[in-house]
Amino acid sequence: MDADRNRPSNAVGLCLLPSDLLQDIFFRLALPEILCLRSVSTSLSSLISGDDFRRLYALRSCSETWLFLYKKRSPRESMLHGFNDRSGRWFHIPVAGILLPAVHPGEDLYFLTASGDFFLFASNSRRELIAVNLAANAVKKIPASPLGPRGTSSWRRSG
Amino acid sequence: MASTSNSTSSKIITLRSSDGEVFEVEESVALESNLIRRMMEDDCANNIIPLPNVTAPIFYLVIEHCKKHAEMKDNKEKKKELRSQGEELLKSDPHTYSNLMEAVNYLDIKSLMDLTAQWLADFLKGKSPRLIRELLKIKNDFTPEEEAEILERNRWAFD
Numbered sequence: 066m067d068a069d070r071n072r073p074s075n076a077v078g079l080c081l082l083p084s085d086l087l088q089d090i091f092f093r094l095a096l097p098e099i100l101c102l103r104s105v106s107t108s109l110s111s112l113i114s115g116d117d118f119r120r121l122y123a124l125r126s127c128s129e130t131w132l133f134l135y136k137k138r139s140p141r142e143s144m145l146h147g148f149n150d151r152s153g154r155w156f157h158i159p160v161a162g163i164l165l166p167a168v169h170p171g172e173d174l175y176f177l178t179a180s181g182d183f184f185l186f187a188s189n190s191r192r193e194l195i196a197v198n199l200a201a202n203a204v205k206k207i208p209a210s211p212l213g214p215r216g217t218s219s220w221r222r223s224g
Numbered sequence: 225m226a227s228t229s230n231s232t233s234s235k236i237i238t239l240r241s242s243d244g245e246v247f248e249v250e251e252s253v254a255l256e257s258n259l260i261r262r263m264m265e266d267d268c269a270n271n272i273i274p275l276p277n278v279t280a281p282i283f284y285l286v287i288e289h290c291k292k293h294a295e296m297k298d299n300k301e302k303k304k305e306l307r308s309q310g311e312e313l314l315k316s317d318p319h320t321y322s323n324l325m326e327a328v329n330y331l332d333i334k335s336l337m338d339l340t341a342q343w344l345a346d347f348l349k350g351k352s353p354r355l356i357r358e359l360l361k362i363k364n365d366f367t368p369e370e371e372a373e374i375l376e377r378n379r380w381a382f383d
Contacts, residue, residue, distance in 0.1 A: 079344075079360045082322050086329055086341070093345035104353035104374045107365050152349060 080108045088118055092125050095149040096182070097156045100200065119200075123181050133158075135176035145176065145184065160184055160197050167195050167204040237264070238272045245280035246272065249287060256290045258332035278327045285324050289336055310343045318360045 079087075091099055091113065099122070103110040112118055132148040145158040168174060169191065177185045182200040187193070194207040235251040237260070254260045263273050275283065289306070296302035314321045325344070328336045348356060357364055366374065 079318060079322055080362055082325060083329070086325060089337075090341045090345050090348075093342060094348060098349055101353060102348065102356070104366075104371070105356050105364075106362050107370075109362075110374070154350065 080106055084112055087112060088121065091118070092122060093151070095129070095152040095156070096122075096126065096199075097147075097149075097158070098152065126181070131179065133176060133179060137174070143174065147179075158184070158199070160199065163197050163199070163202055163204050164195065167206055239283070240272050240274050241278055241280040241283045242276050243279050245283075247280075247283060247287070253287060253290050253294065256294070256333050256335065258334070260331065275331070277330045279323075282320070282323045282327045285320070286327050286331065286333070286336070289324075289328075289339075290333065293335055293339070306339075307343065310340065311347065314343060314347055315359060 087109075091102065094102075099113055103113050130150040134146045134148075136144045136146070138144075143161050143164070145160045147156045147158050148154070149156060164174070164186065168188070172191060173189045174195070175187045175189060177187050177194075179185065182198050184197045184199060186195040186197070188195060196205045196207060197203070198205070236248050237251050237254040239247045239249060239254065239260070241247065255264075260273060278286070289310075292302060292306045292309075296306055310321075313324070321340075321344075325337075325340045328340055347359075351359070356362065364371070
């Protein structure tokens with residue numbers, strides 16, 4: 066965000082800890098919990114959004130296990146739920162709103178896989194892959210995929 | 225290797241905090257700190273070891289935690305007790321808790337670094353940014369526009 070912001074900081078305690086200590090604490094949290102911390106203060110937000118932190122977190126979170134459930138009613142009401150073993154709880158993962166601009170009316174989406182900040186969906190009717198980057202709040206179509214109609218190709222997660 | 229360990233008659237190490245207070249600590253406790261261990265291995269074993277980055281009240285806290293940590297190894301009750309004391313400090317005086325974490329980090333006491341970081345991580349889990357700010361006395365330094373934008377981006381609902 067704006068780099069010229071240099072407000073006097075009234076932060077005490079937590080925000081004054083050296084960033085490597087803070088990182089060590091945040092590595093113990095699940096991604097939704099970390100994203101939530103971005104809203105606490107500007108200093109935490111810039112630490113968490115920084116390249117260093119994101120790179121290291123991505124490395125560490127490899128050992129993290131998620132179980133995802135994608136509930137489809139209409140595209141507008143679809144819900145992605147994730148269970149995280151590190152936190153031991155379910156999270157509601159708000160992809161529906163991000164997906165909406167990329168989804169044509171009546172399109173049928175399948176949830177394929179997730180890695181890091183990315184959630185990958187397949188559009189059955191249009192043979193497209195749709196990638197949602199949750200941290201960046203962005204959606205991207207990956208066109209001309211080799212995906213055939215349902216039943217003609219199988220998908221497997223690697224790793 | 226030569227000396228058989230007997231904690232009741234262990235050697236006394238003398239340390240001086242940044243504000244000039246002198247502490248006499250049993251060697252077995254002092255050696256939990258890798259920093260002190262390294263200093264002793266160098267040459268100052270018979271002198272007073274200076275700790276220029278740690279004030280007396282914080283060093284007192286660190287020693288208390290080290291002793292309790294040594295006692296709790298096979299004792300579930302003690303473990304619970306230490307944890308609830310840590311949580312209490314975190315809630316009542318987050319500033320001191322941060323100082324404790326910094327001191328433990330500086331003194332390089334692995335076991336306590338891990339514990340204090342885990343307590344703080346557990347404390348943050350599942351709490352809203354507003355509650356975290358309130359409990360840890362962190363100032364909200366976002367502009368109203370920034371906050372609205374972040375809230376919009378961060379609609380992580382905790383199921």
